Amino acid sequence: MPLYKTITPNSQTTVKIWKITESYNELFQSVNLKPKSLERVLNMKSEMHQRGFLSVRMLLAEFGYNDVDLHYDKNGKPYLKDGKQISITHSFNFSAVIISDSIVGVDIEKQRDxxxxxxxxxxxxxxxxxxxxxxxxxxxxxxxxxxKESLYKLFATPGLSFKQHCLVIPFSEEDSETVSWIDYHEKKHCYISHFLEFEGFTCAYVIA
Known part of the structure; x- marks a missing residue:
């Protein structure tokens, strides 16, 4: 199945979610990987991780990018060569990419006991x-x-703790957003955090 959902929180930001129903071979044949990415995916021991990695490249194509446009800094934070901000996530059979003019973070997790x-x-x-x-x-x-995972990706600062430095203001089941904070080294940062549920999964994203 191709694109599962597209969300446009504002005119400078888009979230795209992919439902991974394709086999590894189908995904592999659909993308062009630079040598470093090819080596990385071939060395992955889990086919689920391989499919997640490749589905992210499918999402990049939906945005008009290729694997060669995506890079990672020394902290492992992804960035695009044109200067746009990006965050990436995948969990089981879903993946997501958010691209924005602002600094962003995104995460998907399966709801499990x-x-x-x-x-x-x-x-x-x-x-x-x-x-x-x-x-x-x-x-x-x-x-x-x-x-909190989205905040961590957005802030991209070694030593940031989910428990000690990130907090989420109360929310109800009917809400689609809440306020979250990063309180780190005597500086406080406030963010509107968005979230949604689908097929037993939760996705959240934060825009600076």
Whole structure:
């Protein structure tokens, strides 16, 4: 299946989501990879990761870019050669790319009960408003994780902690956005964070 969803939060920003239904071979034959990317994908041990990597290149094509236009800095943050800002994510059979004139971050995660096991590692303030026996508890944890992961990608600063430096203001199941903060080295940064759900997955994105 080609493009699954396109979101345009503003005139300078677009999010595109891909549902990965193609086989590895179908995806591989549909993209042109530079030597470094070819080596990277061939050395991946998981076919799921290979398909995720290749589906991101399919999304780049939807934006009018090729693999040669995408690069990574010393911290692993992706960037485009034309100066546009980009963030990338994939989880199981979904991937997403956000491109903007502003600094951005995006994340997709599958909603799974196992997130409760690691909640103490990325949740602090948010426990004040989370209710563990709430039927939407896992979904809310996943939203919080996705927003914090998006903040982490956007901020791209070594040492930033999900638990210590990122916080997400309370939100309800009906909401599609909330306020989030990065409180790092005595500087506070406020962001409107957007999120949506589809087919048991959560996607969040943050625009600076």
């Amino acid at each position: 196992k997130i409760n096991i690691i909640a103490h590692k990325f949740v602090d303030y948010e426990f004040d408003y989370l209710i563990e026996n709430d039927t939407n508890y896992i979904k809310k944890l996943t939203v919080i994780w996705c927003i």
